[in-house]
Amino acid sequence: MSFQDLNLNTPLRNALEDLNFQNPTPIQKQAFPAIMSGKDVVGIAQTGTGKTFAYLLPLLRMLKYSEQKNPRILIMVPTRELVVQVVEEIEKLTKYINIRVAGIYGGVNINTQHLDVIQGLDVLVATPRRLYDLVLRRAVQLKSIQKFVIDEVDVMLDLGFKFQVNNIIEILPPNRQNIMFSATMTEIVEDMIYVNFKSPEKISVAVSGTPLENIAQQAYRIANFNTKTNLLLHILADKEMYKKILIFIGDKRIADRLYDKLDEKFSEEISLVHTGKSQNHRLKNVSDFDKDITRILIATDVISRGIDLENISHVVNFDTPQYPENYMHRIGRTGRAEKKGTSLLFTTEAEKENLQAIEELMKMEIPKMEIPAEVEISTDLIPEEKPREIEINNPNKTLDEAGPAFHEKKEKNKKVNLGGSYRREIAKKYKKPKTRGDKNANRRSKK
Incomplete structure (x- = not known):
């Protein structure tokens, strides 16, 4: 099968020809009709097999021209570098299409990104934390999202983005298409799919964890x-x-x-x-x-x-x-x-x-x-x-050892714990028990 056999429009075909891409990979062939059907999709494939194009091609094929400002496709990825790469791939594929795309991530001025996104977008690629910050600022409205892609969700959770991911999912429109691609599948990811996906079609061109033979x-x-x-x-x-x-x-x-x-x-x-x-x-x-x-x-x-x-x-x-x-x-x-x-x-x-x-x-x-x-x-x-030195209960340190800052205390600072002998010492000094607050006891002692 070649890309010509897929239901692609002419602008996408021309862009693929410019990139000298002739034949789709197995994950691209299987994912295209599944995503085009509008179902929720979970794709498992070895890294390096073209998962990014597997979801971009059908999404861009279905995206219609619009002048609305709010984005209709949200792609969430774990790292800044991946945001930049996905945006570059989209720009390559949309060489002959009028599409507005932006990538947002941490480590740069949030005010500049705020100004960029309020100009109007079709596709938004983002890391979870910066996206959540811009949502709280009301710079990004997610009420028009039709397609939601989570790429490498397992590493997002490993990096501690669970809070932001769950909060972003909660504010997305309920009638949306969910798409997830990864090379591995963990239990926590399966739980997320169970809660947020609607009867997803699972595409697996290799068992999770299978290395490439080459x-x-x-x-x-x-x-x-x-x-x-x-x-x-x-x-x-x-x-x-x-x-x-x-x-x-x-x-x-x-x-x-x-x-x-x-x-x-x-x-x-x-x-x-x-x-x-x-x-x-x-x-x-x-x-x-x-x-x-x-x-x-x-x-x-x-x-x-x-x-x-x-x-x-x-x-x-x-x-x-x-x-x-x-x-x-x-x-x-x-x-x-x-x-x-x-x-x-x-x-x-x-x-x-x-x-x-x-x-x-x-x-x-x-x-x-x-x-x-x-x-x-x-x-x-x-x-x-090197082994870490732990001073508390250190078996290698004897009680007789003294550090360089050790010095004997002055005599007046050497306090003695009198303990139970206190009352006896007081009795010797005053010849009577010293009792506070007991008037009867004090009266008896005077007699």
Whole structure:
């Protein structure tokens, strides 16, 4: 089947021809008639199989020209980078169509976005928190939403957007079409579908958690950060094989530390993206990597979902993610559009359970590789790897130890706990019991 066989109009066909897209992917073929029918749809497909076009093509096909100001299509995504990408995809597909589209996300001036959205929109792409802020400002009216798309809802919930997502869903018109696409399906997502979707048609071109067959996976058992870094330096030196590398790290502090290490040798080839960086910095570094200006990109999971980056030869998991779904999304940045890709996983003994969860989800064991002999095995630990010192009930600290600030108290400040001897001492001094408030007792003592 080609795109010509789908019920597309001429402007959309022309836009696809300009993009040199000839044949739809399986998820695009199956989703098109389901979404066109107006039913609620839930799509499960491996990352890198074209889920964004799977919902954009039918939605844009059904969208009629209108001059009303309130948006009719709402697409909610978890990250700023994904907002920018979806807006770019819409602009490509609507090259020959008069469509008003805007993307809103945090990290930039909300007043500027306020002015943009009140000009009038057909399609709104947004992250949950910034959308909720603009709704509270009454800058965005959602009463005209006809089609509601949730893309990568599982990561929205992981990022703590459950409150905003539920509140946005509550104010949407009840008579709307709900569409959800993801590479993984969790219990909390299934609960959300049960509550908010009306008899959805489920489309699954792969079992949730199934990796793409064109991605070769390898794992290395490595003890610590410095040994991982040494192996990475050894790997990156081979520029012929490792042409374009995306390195994922869950902790942005470790990401900063790794960047400083690699920057010493690959300063002109490396860039960094995480939530601690400004929005302009993040967008520029992602763009430089996508355009092959840089060869190496270190990133946290902020860009592991849905971001379509061209020709990534290798994905390196510098750590083993706690949630196996995150691993699936990470490795899905390579091997896109049926191209070959490779994933490398660096795992420690402390992450053994995380590795087992990943292999259980994929129903396969990741091949374990030996560390090359020329890679130095380090025993030095970085601060994040050292055991935390807990002073309370510390078994390693004896009572006789004194810190550098210890000094003996002056004699007058050494208080003695008299305890139960207080009354006896008073009795010796006054020859009678000292009783407060008992007049009879005091009268008896005078006699």
